[in-house]
Amino acid sequence: MKYSRLFILIIVMFLGTAVKAQETGTPPIWPKLGKNDTIRVAATNDNGYMIPWIGLQEVVIYGQRIWKSAADQAAYNRLKYNVLKVMPYALFAKRRYEQLERDLATVADKKEQKRLVKECDAEIKQMFNTEIKELTITQGQILTKLIDREVGRTTFDIVKQTKGGFAAFSYQLIARVVGHNLKSTYDVSVDRDIESIIVSSGYYQN
Numbered sequence: 288m289k290y291s292r293l294f295i296l297i298i299v300m301f302l303g304t305a306v307k308a309q310e311t312g313t314p315p316i317w318p319k320l321g322k323n324d325t326i327r328v329a330a331t332n333d334n335g336y337m338i339p340w341i342g343l344q345e346v347v348i349y350g351q352r353i354w355k356s357a358a359d360q361a362a363y364n365r366l367k368y369n370v371l372k373v374m375p376y377a378l379f380a381k382r383r384y385e386q387l388e389r390d391l392a393t394v395a396d397k398k399e400q401k402r403l404v405k406e407c408d409a410e411i412k413q414m415f416n417t418e419i420k421e422l423t424i425t426q427g428q429i430l431t432k433l434i435d436r437e438v439g440r441t442t443f444d445i446v447k448q449t450k451g452g453f454a455a456f457s458y459q460l461i462a463r464v465v466g467h468n469l470k471s472t473y474d475v476s477v478d479r480d481i482e483s484i485i486v487s488s489g490y491y492q493n
Contacts, residue, residue, distance in 0.1 A: 377433035443469035
């Protein structure tokens with residue numbers, strides 16, 4: 288009995304010393320690592336124990352859409368095809384227009400500014416002559432909306448700034464003849480199906 292009490296007293300003294308050492312800022316205790324634990328991760332100190340963790344990317348879960356009819360689903364599938372067909376052109380226009388604005392902001396010489404505008408116009412025309420001219424009327428209508436979505440300005444406004452008001456007016460007349468409208472704007476509430484397709488397309492994933 289005497290030795291049992293002595294043993295318990297030693298354990299209590301040991302535990303008290305361990306707790307005191309932890310409270311006085313002893314180095315944190317890391318979990319034991321295996322031979323294959325070579326991945327660098329973040330860690331959080333939890334009462335002296337370093338807990339490793341890894342941040343995960345956001346996972347977006349979309350609900351399954353219920354269609355009223357096969358015709359509605361077919362119409363949506365056609366819209367999706369058309370949106371994904373013209374989306375790269377809208378993104379190209381966005382990047383090229385933003386580059387033009389940056390270039391014009393750093394150049395004061397009017398002659399050089401005209402050269403930059405002409406260069407941009409030539410690139411757009413080249414893309415039009417090789418690819419965009421093959422678009423259907425519906426795809427062209429969607430493209431004008433997407434340009435407004437990406438650039439924040441209608442195609443008409445962009446042409447007016449780069450080519451002048453008369454050119455914009457002339458292009459608009461031609462566009463109207465073939466069923467287009469360069470003044471088309473993008474409205475998320477109205478074009479919600481297009482927005483849903485773009486968001487789920489993966490174009491804006493990091």
